[in-house]
Amino acid sequence: MTDAISRIRRFNRAVSTEIGALDHSYLGRGRPLGAARVLCTIGESGAVVSELRDLLGLDSGLMSRLLRGLEDEGLITTTPCDQDGRRRVARPTEAGCAEILAYDALSNERAGRILDLSGAQSEAMLEAMDRITTILGQHRIEISEHHPETPDARHCLQRYYDTLARRFETGFDVAQSRDPDITDLTPPRGSFLVATLEGAPLGCVGVKGDGSELAEIKRLWVAPSARGIGLAGKLMQAAEHRASDLGITTLRLDTNKALTEAIALYRSTGWHEIDAFNTERYAHHWFEKHL
Amino acid sequence: MTDAISRIRRFNRAVSTEIGALDHSYLGRGRPLGAARVLCTIGESGAVVSELRDLLGLDSGLMSRLLRGLEDEGLITTTPCDQDGRRRVARPTEAGCAEILAYDALSNERAGRILDLSGAQSEAMLEAMDRITTILGQHRIEISEHHPETPDARHCLQRYYDTLARRFETGFDVAQSRDPDITDLTPPRGSFLVATLEGAPLGCVGVKGDGSELAEIKRLWVAPSARGIGLAGKLMQAAEHRASDLGITTLRLDTNKALTEAIALYRSTGWHEIDAFNTERYAHHWFEKHL
DNA sequence: CGAATTATCTGAGATTAGTCAGACAAGATG
DNA sequence: CATCTTGTCTGACTAATCTCAGATAATTCG
Numbered sequence: 261m262t263d264a265i266s267r268i269r270r271f272n273r274a275v276s277t278e279i280g281a282l283d284h285s286y287l288g289r290g291r292p293l294g295a296a297r298v299l300c301t302i303g304e305s306g307a308v309v310s311e312l313r314d315l316l317g318l319d320s321g322l323m324s325r326l327l328r329g330l331e332d333e334g335l336i337t338t339t340p341c342d343q344d345g346r347r348r349v350a351r352p353t354e355a356g357c358a359e360i361l362a363y364d365a366l367s368n369e370r371a372g373r374i375l376d377l378s379g380a381q382s383e384a385m386l387e388a389m390d391r392i393t394t395i396l397g398q399h400r401i402e403i404s405e406h407h408p409e410t411p412d413a414r415h416c417l418q419r420y421y422d423t424l425a426r427r428f429e430t431g432f433d434v435a436q437s438r439d440p441d442i443t444d445l446t447p448p449r450g451s452f453l454v455a456t457l458e459g460a461p462l463g464c465v466g467v468k469g470d471g472s473e474l475a476e477i478k479r480l481w482v483a484p485s486a487r488g489i490g491l492a493g494k495l496m497q498a499a500e501h502r503a504s505d506l507g508i509t510t511l512r513l514d515t516n517k518a519l520t521e522a523i524a525l526y527r528s529t530g531w532h533e534i535d536a537f538n539t540e541r542y543a544h545h546w547f548e549k550h551l
Numbered sequence: 552m553t554d555a556i557s558r559i560r561r562f563n564r565a566v567s568t569e570i571g572a573l574d575h576s577y578l579g580r581g582r583p584l585g586a587a588r589v590l591c592t593i594g595e596s597g598a599v600v601s602e603l604r605d606l607l608g609l610d611s612g613l614m615s616r617l618l619r620g621l622e623d624e625g626l627i628t629t630t631p632c633d634q635d636g637r638r639r640v641a642r643p644t645e646a647g648c649a650e651i652l653a654y655d656a657l658s659n660e661r662a663g664r665i666l667d668l669s670g671a672q673s674e675a676m677l678e679a680m681d682r683i684t685t686i687l688g689q690h691r692i693e694i695s696e697h698h699p700e701t702p703d704a705r706h707c708l709q710r711y712y713d714t715l716a717r718r719f720e721t722g723f724d725v726a727q728s729r730d731p732d733i734t735d736l737t738p739p740r741g742s743f744l745v746a747t748l749e750g751a752p753l754g755c756v757g758v759k760g761d762g763s764e765l766a767e768i769k770r771l772w773v774a775p776s777a778r779g780i781g782l783a784g785k786l787m788q789a790a791e792h793r794a795s796d797l798g799i800t801t802l803r804l805d806t807n808k809a810l811t812e813a814i815a816l817y818r819s820t821g822w823h824e825i826d827a828f829n830t831e832r833y834a835h836h837w838f839e840k841h842l
Numbered sequence: 843c844g845a846a847t848t849a850t851c852t853g854a855g856a857t858t859a860g861t862c863a864g865a866c867a868a869g870a871t872g
Numbered sequence: 873c874a875t876c877t878t879g880t881c882t883g884a885c886t887a888a889t890c891t892c893a894g895a896t897a898a899t900t901c902g
Binding site for chain 1: 848849850851852853
């Protein structure tokens with residue numbers, strides 16, 4: 261009864277009774293579940309019908325009828341797609357947006373009830389949930405370039421500083437460190453990449469350039485819930501690739517001796533240790549890689 | 552996007568796409584989901600119809616029709632209950648058992664696919680799943696008396712020894728310790744209680760008696776996935792209650808200084824520290840409580 | 843350009859799920 | 873014993889979900 265498969269099936273039972281209730285928040289607004297699900301999947305920003313069908317796994321006939329129903333209710337409008345006249349785009353009307361928000365509120369309320377239920381253990385449960393979310397969704401993690409001042413980027417940076425403060429023997433104070441200039445982290449000089457899963461930021465890395473062929477890797481961070489799935493490696497690979505696109509031929513970085521996993525990663529991916537190339541207060545090791 | 556409620560909803564989405572597939576393993580054998588669910592809930596040992604209805608939340612009319620359908624297929628038989636002629640008991644036929652096993656195999660196969668998916672991270676994911684399972688199901692944990700040699704009891708004891716070996720500075724060897732006699736842990740002298748959630752053992756505690764009014768608490772253990780939900784306290788309460796039923800008026804216990812949470816629990820639940828009452832090799836503290 | 847492909851829509855129909863009211867027999871209660 | 877309650881069954885009905893075969897229009901490809 262305690263082998264891996266039993267554990268998964270037991271988990272499934274537990275989750276489908278308690279969390280499965282979240283799906284039922286689609287009910288209770290005088291609309292069948294199918295229609296409600298379509299409406300909420302369309303979302304406030306609208307969606308292409310064929311993608312909706314794939315996402316929900318519905319037959320084209322059924323899909324069509326559900327959309328018609330929502331249209332009759334005045335909740336959505338459908339218009340042909342600009343690029344491809346065969347496709348149709350479904351967009352919520354004002355009334356439709358209100359309905360979506362109402363469903364959202366219901367869903368939030370149910371989610372809140374799960375938190376009440378778990379009481380003092382809620383943080384432990386949320387962490388476990390995050391782990392499962394990222395492990396199951398790891399193949400859907402997207403790495404894309406962000407301006408370092410977008411909310412997601414700021415979030416990553418803040419958590420990065422928090423992590424350093426916790427892990428460095430001497431603590432960490434941003435003001436004491438060589439904080440890179442924003443323009444050095446944005447094209448054409450450099451880049452700032454953020455890994456997200458369904459909109460939630462899970463990690464980041466910066467390429468700090470000065471216009472020359474030499475640049476630095478800065479601010480490599482991975483969320484605790486995403487550790488152990490090789491995300492740091494993917495971020496570094498993406499950063500090196502992007503740097504190469506920007507015409508950079510040599511990358512350097514400095515790191516603290518406390519960040520052992522990072523050091524191991526650099527060593528195993530073609531970086532070699534070099535002499536100190538700066539006087540960064542918190543650095544113990546310096547690495548270089550030719551692209 | 553990173554508040555508690557969003558985290559739960561994101562988790563819900565991740566789980567309902569990947570794990571929700573487990574429910575659909577009820578499909579694919581030419582039988583509607585409702586009927587399959589009833590059949591699998593009946594199980595190989597059979598079930599009373601009214602309990603099935605409660606469990607699955609079905610209308611009595613629908614239930615009746617589904618059962619008739621399964622009966623027509625030759626998968627189950629229904630007979631009036633011995634004790635109460637109004638109730639009916641549904642039992643699977645030989646063919647029914649085969650079907651149940653086939654559904655089980657399908658479900659296991661899907662669960663296995665989730666494991667493949669998560670690859671190297673599977674142990675981390677399973678641990679996170681266990682945590683969620685126990686937190687969500689904590690109100691359904693049952694504490695009952697077991698003979699110390701049943702598989703569940705043995706499992707708990709083995710894990711208890713493993714834990715001690717890890718946590719004691721000096722390691723732990725059962726042979727070096729005062730291992731209680733089986734008969735001292737079974738009624739009428741004593742008792743061995745196991746906490747289970749849906750059949751999975753999560754914790755244990757023993758009352759070791761010698762027929763007198765004085766007995767000892769032994770082998771208090773809680774599974775890692777069930778820590779932090781107050782299970783140790785519930786086990787101790789149950790043990791004290793059972794001891795009282797057995798005519799015991801004073802309980803004693805010894806413990807190692809490394810088990811700080813246990814010591815804190817004893818101190819906060821009416822136990823007071825006393826002088827050593829034995830020469831247990833691994834003990835540093837001795838407690839007593841009058842019931 | 844004509845043929846094949848793709849995305850959506852429509853009609854017709856079947857299956858599944860769920861509700862309600864009433865019938866009936868076994869058991870509980872006074 | 874009469875009455876009430878409980879557990880199951882049945883018929884009649886509705887709503888929701890799903891499937892299939894073709895129709896239609898936009899796009900792609902040789």
